[in-house]
Amino acid sequence: MGTMLKIDNINVYYGAIHAIKGISLEVHEGEIVTLIGANGAGKSTTLRTISGLLKPKSGKITFLGKDIAGKPAHEIVREGISQVPEGRRIFAEMSVLENLELGAFIRNDADGIKEDMEMVFRRFPRLEERKDQQAGTLSGGEQQMLAMGRALMSRPKLLLLDEPSMGLAPLLIREIFSIIEDINKTGTTILLVEQNANMALSIADRAYVLETGRITLSGDAGKLAASEDVRKAYLGG
Amino acid sequence: MEFSQQLLQQLINGISLGSIYALIALGYTMIYGIIKLINFAHGDIYMVGAYIGFFAITQANLSILPALLISMVVTGLLGMLVEKLAYKPLRHAPRISILITAIGVSFFLEYATMYFVSPTPRTFPEVIDNVAFHVGDLVINGQQLLILGITVVLMIILTYIVQKTKLGKAMRAASFDTETAQLMGVNADQVISFTFIIGSALAAVAGVLVGVYYNSIDPLMGIMPGLKAFVAAVLGGIGILPGAVVGGLVLGVIEALVSGFISSTFRDAAAFAILILVLLFKPSGLFGKNTNEKV
């Protein structure tokens, strides 16, 4: 399978803080790749840099053969990369429907948008029941579903997910993860950031472990899940 | 006149004045909503709008509606230009820098206008017949009807743009969370420009209508209404569009009542007393939610 996203030795700073210290990673077409690591390791910073919210000071980011490093965020989504940000960041004062419409902001094909809206409602029936409700009144789990549905509305080739399990009950986490697998099976490549390493490794093909801005381990997700180092650090023994 | 009739009469006067405040306050609140800036130059944009309308009528011999349109377009572009030249370079600077810049822009517009058109007030030509409609003992004049009619039409158009169009949705999304709006593909720079254009165009209408109503314009005419409209925006809840309209109307009516029943010398004092009361008891305004500001 072809390489979809290739990050080559990028460095990202917040002022004087060197948050990402020369990381490289690859995501192939059709994969689920997970990026795991503790609080403050730089997982969100990596996703935000891919999405164009942050600019790397050096290094390359190639998406489908095109150099996208330093492009503004509103152009990167047009390339086919969509992000579900940490903490969901739904537009709380707008309706569920308006949130989904904003997800399709880059598109003009009314029919295709309608089709995808139906696809999102099939995937998340609860959103359809609440489509005229203010998004801020949804429960945490429903907000996560809305954030995912919204990201899907741009019909992305690559979906970036930043801690979709955050703050959710175990049963709901299972539901969300099976939906992620399902989204992947229908043709969307996924880069998943998680602190819940157990769950993430169980659905991923490959994984990278990030520690204070550096990638310390990488490889087949199943093998990493079995490895002593990962078990000790991230899987509670 | 009986008391109740006098009250009604002051209400009519107050709503006319309040519509003007509302038109200016909308720009304050929209601009605040999107870049969290109290644009202290907004009152001067309104003044420039009045002058452009004035010249369109006196030099180009246009009637009121085309003059309004031209003033909206030119002033809208001026607002956009101010944002691009003065505020955009400071987008990531501390908030106080951009606030001070806004005050600088305000002085610049006032004194540049004086340079070009002289500081002497101009007499605004009579653009509509001086008719007055009598309903019982109440009097509504043509200017008041013009102000009300145009304000209502603009509110309907604005509501449609903000609620129904793609650009309006992008605007609301970017006001709520600029970063996430960008992740949706919204170009924040474009939305900000658009917001300045609309806000400035509304202020331009207010400027021209004030010329029509009071017959006189001058380069410093924007200072007081600018402050009053700011009070109106805070009264309604800064950042909230219907709040700006209600705040403007309430302020206009209170001012009219104070001038009618107490003394017109207390009119301005009343407006600022309202600001102080709002800031003391409900800083988030009539329509605001009582939450702390997001950080």
Ligand SMILES: Nc1ncnc2c1ncn2[C@@H]1O[C@H](COP(=O)(O)OP(=O)(O)OP(=O)(O)O)[C@@H](O)[C@H]1O
């Ligand atoms: N806006 C910011 N300004 C300064 N430093 C920041 C900023 N955002 C993040 N950092 C720092 O960059 C580092 C990486 O942060 P990041 O948010 O990417 O971590 P993370 O792996 O996503 O953590 P978490 O699991 O808690 O979400 C941290 O040390 C953090 O303090």
Ligand SMILES: [Mg+2]
């Ligand atoms: Mg994070």
